[in-house]
Structure formats: structure tokens, C-alpha cells
Amino acid sequence: MSLLLCHQCLSWTRPRNSRCTICAERVDLGARDPSFEELAQKIGAIEHTLGVVSFPRKLLPDLGTVYVTTNGFIFLPHRQVQEPKLVTGNSTGSSIFWIVAGLAFTPIGILTPFLRKKKVERKIVPVLHPVRLEKEQSDRLPLFLMNHPGVLFISLETVGSIKKKGSWWFIKRKFGGVLRFRMLKRDKAFHHNMQQLLNIDPWSQFRA
Numbered sequence: 186m187s188l189l190l191c192h193q194c195l196s197w198t199r200p201r202n203s204r205c206t207i208c209a210e211r212v213d214l215g216a217r218d219p220s221f222e223e224l225a226q227k228i229g230a231i232e233h234t235l236g237v238v239s240f241p242r243k244l245l246p247d248l249g250t251v252y253v254t255t256n257g258f259i260f261l262p263h264r265q266v267q268e269p270k271l272v273t274g275n276s277t278g279s280s281i282f283w284i285v286a287g288l289a290f291t292p293i294g295i296l297t298p299f300l301r302k303k304k305v306e307r308k309i310v311p312v313l314h315p316v317r318l319e320k321e322q323s324d325r326l327p328l329f330l331m332n333h334p335g336v337l338f339i340s341l342e343t344v345g346s347i348k349k350k351g352s353w354w355f356i357k358r359k360f361g362g363v364l365r366f367r368m369l370k371r372d373k374a375f376h377h378n379m380q381q382l383l384n385i386d387p388w389s390q391f392r393a
């Protein structure tokens with residue numbers, strides 16, 4: 186069965202025996218989806234960003250940005266955009282002729298750097314971009330959640346505890362298991378921002 190948005194916990198789930206695998210609530214396929222206004226109310230408004238993390242999951246994008254809202258966390262996966270980029274590859278074509286011709290009368294040691302030389306080409310390749318939203322754009326969150334199963338909302342009400350171990354942050358939920366976010370070496374802001382968050386209410390109650 187394909188993924189469905191559970192109207193109770195707002196998680197994308199593959200229901201088992203007609204129940205959400207996260208919160209165990211009954212999933213009614215015939216029920217109308219919540220309106221954007223209802224979703225916006227549940228998700229809350231953006232307060233600030235925590236940073237970019239890796240959030241390993243099966244078959245879903247793992248790189249994304251975590252935002253704190255008035256009602257919880259929301260993870261927005263990076264957007265994939267096709268862009269022209271300079272990429273390197275092995276030398277081919279006319280340069281091969283030059284190397285082969287040169288071998289006839291040149292010591293191989295002199296040629297080695299040329300044999301290793303990479304060819305630079307301009308190609309259209311998929312590039313990932315973080316989704317950057319300001320507080321004033323909070324009304325876009327319901328659209329992101331409805332349109333993308335990779336988006337994850339974690340309501341404050343469902344959080345049991347939060348702790349750090351090495352470069353990982355663990356969010357233990359009251360149901361649905363533990364979520365793991367890994368800080369990226371190039372974005373250490375996440376670690377700092379999480380610690381700051383756990384110093385203030387209502388988040389401090391979750392510090393483990």
C-alpha cells in the first residue's frame with residue numbers, strides 16, 4: 186500500500202490493518218484530508234531553523250533542514266534541481282590521439298601527468314538545495330507536508346525525550362519509536378541550536 190498522511194499524528198505512514206504504524210490510530214481511506222488551515226494550526230508557525238541534518242530513512246530523502254515551530258519540529262528535505270555544472274571525467278576523443286602519437290617518441294614518465302589529466306565538461310546534473318523559509322512563510326508548511334512524503338512533522342505532544350550521543354541527536358517519541366538526526370560536519374550549527382533550544386521552555390522538559 187502507498188504512503189498516506191495520518192490525520193491524527195500528521196506522519197506519512199504505510200497503514201497496517203488500517204492503522205497508522207506510528208500512532209496506531211485508525212486510518213480511514215474515505216475521510217477527507219484536513220484543510221490547510223487545520224494543518225497550519227497543528228504544525229504551528231516557524232520560530233527559527235535548527236540547521237541541516239542527515240536523517241537516514243528507507244526510500245526517502247535523508248538530507249534536509251529542521252525548523253522549530255510553535256508546536257514542534259518539521260523536517261523539510263532538500264529540493265532536487267537539474268542544473269548545468271562543470272564535471273570531470275577521463276580524457277577521451279582527440280586527446281587520446283595526442284597521447285598515442287606521443288608514446289612513439291616520448292619516455293612514459295614524462296607522459297604520466299597527461300594520462301592522469303581529467304576532462305572537464307559542462308553537464309546537466311541533479312543538485313540538492315536546502316529549503317529556506319522565513320517566519321512569514323509559515324503558511325507554506327501545510328503545502329510541503331501534503332505534497333511530499335519526505336516531510337516529517339514531530340509534534341511537541343509526541344516527544345518523550347531528546348538527547349545527543351556523538352554526532353547524533355535522538356528524539357524518543359511517546360509512540361512510533363526513536364528518530365535519529367546526524368549533524369553534518371559542514372553544518373555544526375545544528376548541534377549548537379539544539380542545545381540552546383533545550384535550555385528554554387517548553388523544550389527543556391525533554392532534555393535527557
Ligand SMILES: [Zn+2]
Binds near residue numbers: 193194205208209
Ligand atoms: Zn498516525
